[in-house]
Amino acid sequence: MFEAKVDASMLRECIESITAIVDEGKLIIVEEGLKLRAVDPANVAMVSFELQSDAFDEFRFAAKETETEAEAEAESKAETEIGIGIDFVKLLAILGIGGKEEVELKLDERAQKMFTRMGSLAYTLSLLDPSSLRKEPKVPELEFPVQVIIEMEEFRRTIRAAEKIGDHILLGVDGEEFYMEAEGEMDKLRLGLQKEQLIHLTPGTVHSLYSLDYISAMSKGMSHAENITLNLGNDYPLQIEFEVAEGKGKVSYLLAPRIESE
Amino acid sequence: MFEAKVDASMLRECIESITAIVDEGKLIIVEEGLKLRAVDPANVAMVSFELQSDAFDEFRFAAKETETEAEAEAESKAETEIGIGIDFVKLLAILGIGGKEEVELKLDERAQKMFTRMGSLAYTLSLLDPSSLRKEPKVPELEFPVQVIIEMEEFRRTIRAAEKIGDHILLGVDGEEFYMEAEGEMDKLRLGLQKEQLIHLTPGTVHSLYSLDYISAMSKGMSHAENITLNLGNDYPLQIEFEVAEGKGKVSYLLAPRIESE
Amino acid sequence: MFEAKVDASMLRECIESITAIVDEGKLIIVEEGLKLRAVDPANVAMVSFELQSDAFDEFRFAAKETETEAEAEAESKAETEIGIGIDFVKLLAILGIGGKEEVELKLDERAQKMFTRMGSLAYTLSLLDPSSLRKEPKVPELEFPVQVIIEMEEFRRTIRAAEKIGDHILLGVDGEEFYMEAEGEMDKLRLGLQKEQLIHLTPGTVHSLYSLDYISAMSKGMSHAENITLNLGNDYPLQIEFEVAEGKGKVSYLLAPRIESE
Numbered sequence: 001m002f003e004a005k006v007d008a009s010m011l012r013e014c015i016e017s018i019t020a021i022v023d024e025g026k027l028i029i030v031e032e033g034l035k036l037r038a039v040d041p042a043n044v045a046m047v048s049f050e051l052q053s054d055a056f057d058e059f060r061f062a063a064k065e066t067e068t069e070a071e072a073e074a075e076s077k078a079e080t081e082i083g084i085g086i087d088f089v090k091l092l093a094i095l096g097i098g099g100k101e102e103v104e105l106k107l108d109e110r111a112q113k114m115f116t117r118m119g120s121l122a123y124t125l126s127l128l129d130p131s132s133l134r135k136e137p138k139v140p141e142l143e144f145p146v147q148v149i150i151e152m153e154e155f156r157r158t159i160r161a162a163e164k165i166g167d168h169i170l171l172g173v174d175g176e177e178f179y180m181e182a183e184g185e186m187d188k189l190r191l192g193l194q195k196e197q198l199i200h201l202t203p204g205t206v207h208s209l210y211s212l213d214y215i216s217a218m219s220k221g222m223s224h225a226e227n228i229t230l231n232l233g234n235d236y237p238l239q240i241e242f243e244v245a246e247g248k249g250k251v252s253y254l255l256a257p258r259i260e261s262e
Numbered sequence: 263m264f265e266a267k268v269d270a271s272m273l274r275e276c277i278e279s280i281t282a283i284v285d286e287g288k289l290i291i292v293e294e295g296l297k298l299r300a301v302d303p304a305n306v307a308m309v310s311f312e313l314q315s316d317a318f319d320e321f322r323f324a325a326k327e328t329e330t331e332a333e334a335e336a337e338s339k340a341e342t343e344i345g346i347g348i349d350f351v352k353l354l355a356i357l358g359i360g361g362k363e364e365v366e367l368k369l370d371e372r373a374q375k376m377f378t379r380m381g382s383l384a385y386t387l388s389l390l391d392p393s394s395l396r397k398e399p400k401v402p403e404l405e406f407p408v409q410v411i412i413e414m415e416e417f418r419r420t421i422r423a424a425e426k427i428g429d430h431i432l433l434g435v436d437g438e439e440f441y442m443e444a445e446g447e448m449d450k451l452r453l454g455l456q457k458e459q460l461i462h463l464t465p466g467t468v469h470s471l472y473s474l475d476y477i478s479a480m481s482k483g484m485s486h487a488e489n490i491t492l493n494l495g496n497d498y499p500l501q502i503e504f505e506v507a508e509g510k511g512k513v514s515y516l517l518a519p520r521i522e523s524e
Numbered sequence: 525m526f527e528a529k530v531d532a533s534m535l536r537e538c539i540e541s542i543t544a545i546v547d548e549g550k551l552i553i554v555e556e557g558l559k560l561r562a563v564d565p566a567n568v569a570m571v572s573f574e575l576q577s578d579a580f581d582e583f584r585f586a587a588k589e590t591e592t593e594a595e596a597e598a599e600s601k602a603e604t605e606i607g608i609g610i611d612f613v614k615l616l617a618i619l620g621i622g623g624k625e626e627v628e629l630k631l632d633e634r635a636q637k638m639f640t641r642m643g644s645l646a647y648t649l650s651l652l653d654p655s656s657l658r659k660e661p662k663v664p665e666l667e668f669p670v671q672v673i674i675e676m677e678e679f680r681r682t683i684r685a686a687e688k689i690g691d692h693i694l695l696g697v698d699g700e701e702f703y704m705e706a707e708g709e710m711d712k713l714r715l716g717l718q719k720e721q722l723i724h725l726t727p728g729t730v731h732s733l734y735s736l737d738y739i740s741a742m743s744k745g746m747s748h749a750e751n752i753t754l755n756l757g758n759d760y761p762l763q764i765e766f767e768v769a770e771g772k773g774k775v776s777y778l779l780a781p782r783i784e785s786e
Contacts, residue, residue, distance in 0.1 A: 189647045352711065
């Protein structure tokens with residue numbers, strides 16, 4: 001059993017952080033809230049998403065209705081969660097209609113449908129068969145030597161400029177400077193920020209090259225965040241962490257590096 | 263003889279209600295104002311339009327100049343109106359330039375031209391040969407068992423949501439509820455409004471299916487209206503009535519139903 | 525040596541007045557500021573551009589570093605300027621990112637690169653080989669019998685309306701009236717302004733036909749100007765002059781007439 005009420009624009013912000021990486025995925029509902037972990041079709045990027053139940057105006061969940069205490073005790077841990085396959089792109093399209101109203105969600109597990117209601121408008125979303133979805137990925141064990149916390153606006157602006165130059169972007173830390181670099185056939189773009197221009201920086205010497213397409217998509221997915229945390233290494237995956245739902249949700253993106261050809 | 267002055271944005275609103283259904287048509291000028299009745303090329307939708315002469319800042323009309331009273335009396339009723347073929351899409355494009363100014367209209371019946379003037383900008387629109395236009399349709403005699411008056415914004419929002427789901431929309435009344443339903447391959451959208459959420463509702467049990475393309479176009483044509491009146495029946499045409507020009511004009515759309523295949 | 529600081533949106537306005545005619549060109553830097561003269565690929569339109577050094581927050585220029593006074597005296601006049609090939613479209617794209625900040629420019633003549641910096645964002649623009657650019661055109665000696673000064677907004681509005689009608693526009697003066705006329709297959713658009721509706725008019729009787737594509741592009745290039753000066757003749761080139769950078773820059777467009785076929 002899952003029933004909830006939530007601010008429509010807050011839910012939209014959350015779904016947008018997911019659709020930046022995947023169109024569909026398996027959403028896990030637990031007592032503490034919602035969770036998702038999914039990789040993109042090319043296996044290059046991963047999104048981990050968590051939203052606390054207190055981000056909702058109402059949140060009622062029960063994994064299974066059990067009659068007796070004995071039964072309840074007998075239940076395995078796996079039964080304390082519900083996993084449902086969601087077409088997030090479709091859900092986002094519908095949420096885009098409703099304005100800033102509250103959305104009601106109500107799961108019909110048997111019929112494999114999610115009822116959503118915004119005011120007088122009801123929308124029944126058929127769930128996807130979880131077996132048809134890509135498997136939930138394992139999060140690799142990673143250690144990042146360097147961490148940078150930067151204003152989202154500065155990051156986004158640089159990504160938008162880089163899109164006009166080339167296909168890749170180099171992210172690095174050199175001493176107490178964080179930099180982003182894009183090279184075109186003839187031109188070169190570089191953002192350089194000293195430690196004092198950042199919210200946080202671990203000094204070091206690392207850099208990695210990433211596909212700009214993925215970073216651009218991520219940049220849209222985190223457009224509501226004020227600050228983002230970049231975890232970096234040398235020719236190493238990039239991890240970007242940021243908050244959604246006024247701090248009651250957390251998103252983490254992981255992106256594989258590109259090998260520099262020269 | 264026809265000469266008039268009218269607020270440009272008001273005229274634009276009127277023309278937009280016509281171009282939602284047809285690109286061109288025969289506009290009838292009479293002493294009381296303007297009238298038009300036209301069907302779309304596929305014969306599925308009809309628009310009836312009326313604009314009172316007092317919606318104009320100036321409105322001067324004479325069907326034919328007659329020298330003597332005897333002549334005047336001899337004239338048949340048919341000669342008390344002028345019918346002119348107008349390319350409304352072209353006229354709308356030109357009105358879109360002029361801002362919120364006043365437009366002057368002046369008909370040159372002999373040359374088959376309509377002079378329009380917005381400030382210092384003059385535009386001469388060649389009239390279409392009325393014989394090249396589709397014949398003015400007869401309005402079928404219809405009786406609608408049920409009438410619903412709804413806020414335009416609520417209607418428009420539902421139509422926009424339905425566009426993301428499917429190609430058709432079901433409009434119906436069930437008891438004291440008015441509903442709109444669209445079904446996709448897997449999903450379903452439903453707006454349900456109780457009598458007290460509507461401006462008016464005749465209780466009943468009717469429903470009809472309509473092509474969403476037409477309703478979407480109509481929705482654009484009536485985007486300035488605050489409320490719209492829906493006249494409904496069972497597998498029956500839909501009639502939508504609304505006001506333009508601050509109540510000095512009336513528009514009525516008529517749309518043939520689709521037969522439900524299942 | 526060339527180094528300068530300038531308001532980003534002011535520089536953008538200047539570059540836009542150039543890209544209305546050409547994508548790339550040879551920018552001349554002298555002690556007094558910047559200059560450019562270029563023709564479009566079809567040899568139909570020309571732009572002359574001048575920006576005073578005092579439009580810049582900082583402007584430092586030296587044509588060549590010389591060691592002795594004797595050497596300095598020996599230098600020919602040609603060496604008191606630097607000519608650099610610029611891809612203005614690319615430069616404009618980058619300036620579009622930076623908001624309303626100040627831009628720093630720094631020329632590296634040896635490496636043939638222009639460094640630009642907006643806040644923490646640095647962009648290195650490779651210069652174009654001047655020998656690959658079209659030759660700087662000679663300005664033909666022209667005498668214009670008639671001059672009209674008109675509000676840009678009135679001009680722009682008429683051009684936008686004319687775009688919906690046809691491919692050409694007639695500009696003329698008839699007595700004390702300035703007019704612009706576009707004819708479509710069936711329709712006709714005409715703007716007529718009397719001397720008292722203009723800022724200035726030399727009475728006369730002239731008219732010339734021009735390609736609307738070029739005038740539309742020019743209209744975008746001068747969109748920040750309040751007034752524009754039109755110099756006109758009979759089947760003669762059109763010269764449009766206007767100010768940029770709050771009067772510290774001057775732009776002049778020259779457009780060849782079309783021969784009227786009928």
